[in-house]
Amino acid sequence: MKHEQLATDILANVGGKENVSSVVHCVTRLRFKLKDESKANTEVLKNMDGVVTVMKSGGQYQVVIGNHVPDVYAAVLHVGNLGAESENSDSTSDEKMSMGAKFIDLISGVFQPILGVLAATGMIKGFAALILALGWVDATSGTYQLMNIAGDGLFTFLPIFLGYTAMKKFGGSPFIGMAIAAALVHPALSTLTTGEVSKVLFQGTVFESPIHITFLGIPVIMMSYASSVIPIILSTYVASRVEKALKKIIPDVVKTFVVPFFTIVIMVPLTFLAIGPISTWAGSLLGAATLWIYELSPLVAGLIIGGLWQVFVIFGLHWGLVPIAINNLTTLGYDPVLATTVMVCFAQIGAVLAVMLKTKNKNLKSLSVSSFISGIFGVTEPAIYGVTLPLKKPFIMSCIGGAVGGGIIGVATGKLWMFGGMGIFVFPAFIKPGSGLDMAFYGSIIALVAGFAVAFVLTYLFGGMNQEKSSNLTNETTSASKEVAATKVENEEVVSPLNGEVKALSEIADAAFSSGALGQGVAIEPSEGKLLAPVSGTVSALFPTNHAIGITTDSGADILIHIGMDTVQLEGRYFTAHTTQGEYVKKGQLLIEFDMEEIKKAGKPLTTPIVVTNLKEFNLELSKQKQVKTGDSLFTLGKK
Known part of the structure; x- marks a missing residue:
């Protein structure tokens, strides 16, 4: 549990485990569905050691961890006492999502759990094809056939795996979904298409279907559902609704086996009679449409x-x-x-x-x-x-x-x-x-x-x-460092990067800043949309949305400047950066321009904190000025 502290901090800053509706993970990200995203401290998470960044997309609050995300995910489940995949879904969070976000959330919830093993078995099948193409094995050899079977097994019985994940996503019993899917790929189905054709439906159309069997006198259109996707997803969606309705009317004493009984008895015939054929035709049309667009x-x-x-x-x-x-x-x-x-x-x-x-x-x-x-x-x-x-x-x-x-x-x-x-x-x-x-x-x-x-x-x-520019900047940095070391400068002045009114951090509505969790310093209510460098140093962080920047000074102080509150939600709109991460900047150099009017129209406060995040190494003495212009002293740092 070496990631226990990181997991604890992540849970605390997504609003606590009680704010988590669900959490899964992909290759590099923890994918939370939060009941209230406003309770999450996004900037705290972004600046946390062990977190690459935070993204909000598709109705998910995504904390990007990196390659070791499975270990952090396990720690999150352990620390938060959450079940696997933590499906404590809350309908209120779904109601706040747009249709597009709901679709992405649905697709990721159904397919994400099996993508790893789906890719792994695909690799096995691919390597089987490779060694056959290179002539290392023969198509009749046991080596090739077993490798091919190992690689093809999951894809052949894909509906069963999707029956589990889709039914779980829809809030039903996963094993009922698997039972319905198993019926769709049962080996005995192949024998049902060899008998006499009693009639032909939709004759002369692309949907022409010979009928070999009936169910209670209703013609059954037999199709192959091996490796299929859409039929089982639609079937489990309907099954989850049927199951929930049955749970309301069936007594608790027999609910355990009677609810699955009626759900399967209803859904398997319904899938073969209607859902399966319609969704299969829809899938074929989708594939044909995709290919047509591609081949243009x-x-x-x-x-x-x-x-x-x-x-x-x-x-x-x-x-x-x-x-x-x-x-x-x-x-x-x-x-x-x-x-x-x-x-x-x-x-x-x-x-x-x-x-x-x-x-x-x-x-x-x-x-x-x-x-x-x-x-x-x-x-x-x-x-x-x-x-x-x-x-x-x-x-x-x-x-x-x-x-x-x-x-x-x-x-x-x-x-x-x-x-x-x-x-x-x-x-x-x-x-x-x-x-x-x-x-x-x-x-x-x-x-x-x-x-x-x-x-x-x-x-x-x-x-x-640019190499020459980088060399010059490096030389400047080195020279500045040598100058600091030679003169033993113990105090460093941090000047105002903005024109505006100085405020105490405690006046900020954001708890992460007002509490001092992110560091000590001051805040400025800007009167002009230009941010200048408050010190000379290296741009250690420039957020993708350009709303926040970090600078490491020549004496080693880490300065964080965050333009406005919750401005990360603007996704970079109204912000223009004039520097890059890794660049050496001089005090007074233009760093970022921002459109104050548009940001205000978007409902975001412009209060801008300027804080020292590694204050344990420094003493901080605040200036007493209340109205400042760029270049005026904000505070002085002294090495401890």
């Missing part, structure tokens, strides 16, 4: 999806494409959509490598190394939130590289033949089972190299990490 121009589709994929990931919108991809694998046998995105991670680490080689900031260089390694295996959140997005231009260059990679895969008609792994493990997924290595496979290799190279070169040349 695979190049354009690849450029757009590949270029915007990282933006989708940041806002959680990528979940909308996951069921489409899985449905395409079911109905078409392959998916061309996600195929255009799988090389984006290499464009991201191309930009990270350029930053790593160019920057003189030791912390940024160290972070770039770990982010690069994670990105090789497809985990790009540390790279996005820790390196490229704060620097802005490298993120843009990585998106351009992703567009180039996606466009090449589109031109090469690249397809994913299975739901494979991420990063370097995705390549076998481009091999059609039973076929050799074709142009689509080689196209994925070319896309990797091209996307990586484009992002690297553009970032190296135009990513705001």
Whole structure:
């Protein structure tokens, strides 16, 4: 339980365990659904050691942790005494969500729990296809067949897994969902389509269906539901409603077995008679529509999806494409959509490598190394939130590289033949089972190299990490440090970064600042939308939304400036940064411009705290001025 303290702090700052409706995790994030997001201390969490950043998207409050998120998740469950996946859902939180947010929340809730094992089994199947294509095994060998079965098993019986996760998401009994799904993939169903055809429904249309059996005299349209997605999700949705209705009317003494009995008896025939056929046809139409749009121009589709994929990931919108991809694998046998995105991670680490080689900031260089390694295996959140997005231009260059990679895969008609792994493990997924290595496979290799190279070169040349400038800044920093050391300067003046009225931190409505939890200092009610550097030092943090900035002074003091309250919710609107993370800035240099009128119209207070976050190392003496202009003294720091 080495993450116990971190888990305790996270729970405390999301409003306590009583504010948690549910919590799950993905590859790098804790995904909370909170009853009241206003109770969460977002800025405290963002500045917490062990937390990369915080995102609000798709109705979820996402705390980005990094590669060790499973351990932190386990600690959160333990510390908060929460059950697995903590499904203590509260309908009031759902009511506050938009339709789009509800859809993303639904999709992530249904598919996220199985994505890890789905990717793992896809990797097994992909490697089986790879060793067959390379001629290392024969298609009739036991080695190949067992590997293929191990990889194909989950996908074949996917409805059973989705029956569990979907039923749980809808608030029903998961094992009832599994029982309904098991009926849909029962082996005996294959024998029911070999008998005599009694009639043909919808003859002469695309929905033409031969009828082999009836249920209570009603024709049953037999279809294969192996690997299907939409039928079981719709079926469990209806089943959850049926189950809840039955629980209200059936006595408690027999509820344990009578409720499942009637739910299954009702839902299995209903699914075979109506829900299954209708949803299967809908899935086929969705797959055909997706393919039609894609084939209008695979190049354009690849450029757009590949270029915007990282933006989708940041806002959680990528979940909308996951069921489409899985449905395409079911109905078409392959998916061309996600195929255009799988090389984006290499464009991201191309930009990270350029930053790593160019920057003189030791912390940024160290972070770039770990982010690069994670990105090789497809985990790009540390790279996005820790390196490229704060620097802005490298993120843009990585998106351009992703567009180039996606466009090449589109031109090469690249397809994913299975739901494979991420990063370097995705390549076998481009091999059609039973076929050799074709142009689509080689196209994925070319896309990797091209996307990586484009992002690297553009970032190296135009990513705001100019080598000569970095050297000069480093020299300035070194000279300043030497000057401080030589003269033994013990006091450092922090001047006002804004024009306005000085206020005590205790007057701020935000408890994280008013309590001093984030540090000591003052607040300013600004009268002009320009923030200047209050000290000379290195920009140690520049938040992606440009509403907050951290500066480490030459004497080692960490200054945090937060423009306004709850302005992170504006998602960067009305803020323009004139510096980058890692840059050395001089006292009085313009850092950020912000539109005061628009921020006020959005209902956000403009009160701006300026605090020292490592005050244990310093003494702080406040100025007594109440009205200040930029450059006026705010407080003085002295080394303890």
